[in-house]
Amino acid sequence: MRRPSHDGKQRVPQIDLKRIRKEFGGKRGTRRWTAINGVDLSVEVGEIVGILGPSGCGKSTLLNIVAGLESDYDGEFTIQGKAFGQQIASGFRVAYVFQEARLLPWKTVRGNIEFALKAAQFPANEWRDRVDRVLELVELTRFAGFYPQQLSGGMQQRASIARAFAIEPDILLMDEPFSALDEMTAQHLRQSLLKIWSAFRTTILFVSHNAMEASFLADRVMVMSQGPGATIREEVSMAGVTRPRSYDDNSLIEKSKAVVNALRRHSGRSEVALV
Ligand SMILES: Nc1ncnc2c1ncn2[C@@H]1O[C@H](COP(=O)(O)OP(=O)(O)OP(=O)(O)O)[C@@H](O)[C@H]1O
Ligand SMILES: [Mg+2]
Structure with a gap:
């Protein structure tokens, strides 16, 4: 309709x-x-x-x-x-967020988001600002240099949401x-998403x-x-x-x-x- x-x-x-x-x-x-x-x-x-x-x-x-x-x-x-x-x-551009974060374990949070930006063909000189912006939105600025296994499940999921939004789908x-x-982490993340x-x-x-x-x-x-x-x-x-x-x-x-x-x-x- x-x-x-x-x-x-x-x-x-x-x-x-x-x-x-x-x-x-x-x-x-x-x-x-x-x-x-x-x-x-x-x-x-x-x-x-x-x-x-x-x-x-x-x-x-x-x-x-x-x-x-x-x-x-x-x-x-x-x-x-x-x-x-x-x-x-x-x-x-279409971005997909799954039940589990599906981050690349050998890349840092920043590296994971940059990887997505590269795949979506954003120019390399924009990557830093774009990553910083989305990490701030999901409150992960301090964790940009961390590897996925150094983060909690909720933080990993926040990183995956940041990665999805970074490519401006x-x-x-x-x-x-x-x-x-x-439930408390989920409530917080739903607020962040909105x-x-x-x-x-x-x-x-x-x-x-x-x-x-x-x-x-x-x-x-x-x-x-x-x-x-x-x-x-x-x-x-x-x-x-x-x-x-x-x-x-x-x-x-x-x-x-x-x-x-x-x-x-x-x-x-x-x-x-x-x-
Ligand atoms: N690759 C596949 N090969 C065969 N059957 C499949 C395949 N993928 C899904 N199905 C079947 O299609 C139906 C729908 O699956 P789907 O994964 O879309 O369900 P869902 O609503 O997402 O379920 P859930 O809430 O458990 O995640 C199921 O009966 C499933 O067995
Ligand atoms: Mg399903």
């Missing part, structure tokens, strides 16, 4: 997925498995959209398609109205980025298993059904929950309950807890 912008013109979504269907297996006698079927999702520039759903329903598969890591699927996927490859050719994908962290987002206004598509986290971060939360053939069953809009966000905001707590109820309705399970 295209939404008219304020001036009445049709806006082209940043990410547009239509009727996406992805099957695994079927080769050399392996069992065919329709992971997702009929996924429609449009994300506007600068929007933050969360995806929740039962384990194995196809959330990571969807992110992989948007990242261009998965090309064998049916349906239409465009970025700003163009097929994925065309955007990449014109310097369009047009789209940031995150797959359960805070689920391996304790602070960085307000500076860059990057379009963010993320996966979470935590209704409160998804509600805290997102403009919209999409709830998927159980597979096979999982799809997006419900959208919970966070309209009315003001930014900057606070965990104590009653409207946020109510929205989070609505997300849990949607998960209960569509996962076929009744024991989903509010976390």
Whole structure:
């Protein structure tokens, strides 16, 4: 669905997925498995959209398609109205943050971020300033010269978020980025993420298993059904929950309950807890 912008013109979504269907297996006698079927999702520039759903329903598969890591699927996927490859050719950048930091162990924090800047073809004379800026945003300035194994899990994840933002991505994908962290660290990182987002206004598509986290971060939360053939069953809009966000905001707590109820309705399970 295209939404008219304020001036009445049709806006082209940043990410547009239509009727996406992805099957695994079927080769050399392996069992065919329709992971997702009929996924429609449009994300506007600068929007933050969360995806929740039962384990194995196809959330990571969807992110992989948007990242261009998965090309064998049916349906239409465009970025700003163009097929994925065309955007990449014109310097369009997509960053991906995973559950674990995935830093290169033989490079320092600065070295890891520089590595990403080099791969994204930023000129070497800009690297120092760019690294300094993102490390300040995630409060890791003092640790620029540390190796990943000298950092805690939360610090490593902050470094990986800094690396993602350093390349000024047009789209940031995150797959359960805070689920391996304790709740206090995760809360702090979610705040940091929103602070960085307000500076860059990057379009963010993320996966979470935590209704409160998804509600805290997102403009919209999409709830998927159980597979096979999982799809997006419900959208919970966070309209009315003001930014900057606070965990104590009653409207946020109510929205989070609505997300849990949607998960209960569509996962076929009744024991989903509010976390
Ligand atoms: N490379 C693959 N080969 C075969 N099947 C796969 C492959 N990748 C994913 N699948 C299957 O596709 C389905 C969706 O997987 P996916 O990893 O996208 O789920 P998910 O929603 O991210 O789950 P989780 O919440 O546990 O991370 C699962 O049934 C999984 O077994
Ligand atoms: Mg997954």
